[in-house]
Amino acid sequence: MPAPAYTPPPRFVRLAEADRPAAPLTIDGKPCTALEGDTLLVALMCNGRRARDSEFGDGPRAGFCLMGACQDCWVWTPQGERLRACSTPVMAGMAVLTRPPALHWPVTQDLAESLQRHGQPLPVRATPASEGNA
Numbered sequence: 517m518p519a520p521a522y523t524p525p526p527r528f529v530r531l532a533e534a535d536r537p538a539a540p541l542t543i544d545g546k547p548c549t550a551l552e553g554d555t556l557l558v559a560l561m562c563n564g565r566r567a568r569d570s571e572f573g574d575g576p577r578a579g580f581c582l583m584g585a586c587q588d589c590w591v592w593t594p595q596g597e598r599l600r601a602c603s604t605p606v607m608a609g610m611a612v613l614t615r616p617p618a619l620h621w622p623v624t625q626d627l628a629e630s631l632q633r634h635g636q637p638l639p640v641r642a643t644p645a646s647e648g649n650a
Contacts, residue, residue: 528561541610556601567601568614592616
């Protein structure tokens with residue numbers, strides 16, 4: 517029997533205003549719940565996620581200034597639109613990614629194999645470069 521997927525604990529814990537209506541969304545393809553009025557960053561942190569990976573090291577990033585100035589909390593829509601998680605309100609049904617979508621980039625064979633090893637699907641409309649996506 518395979519081990520259950522690890523779910524990290526929340527990084528933020530809601531102390532007040534828990535009576536607001538729920539706003540379901542998906543983060544990296546996984547269903548999550550936020551509350552109406554939350555920002556994407558609050559949704560990410562309450563659901564045990566990071567905002568993104570650092571492009572300069574191997575550490576996760578969780579936002580820095582929390583007011584839209586530092587650009588440390590970028591997330592993406594599946595269509596490739598970049599959003600600041602600290603200043604973008606959650607909308608019910610929203611889908612966000614903590615890594616930029618690769619649908620505009622060729623998927624090389626080594627990338628396809630790496631995604632498969634980590635249980636990640638190939639990006640939408642992407643095929644390995646050897647199959648005509650080079």
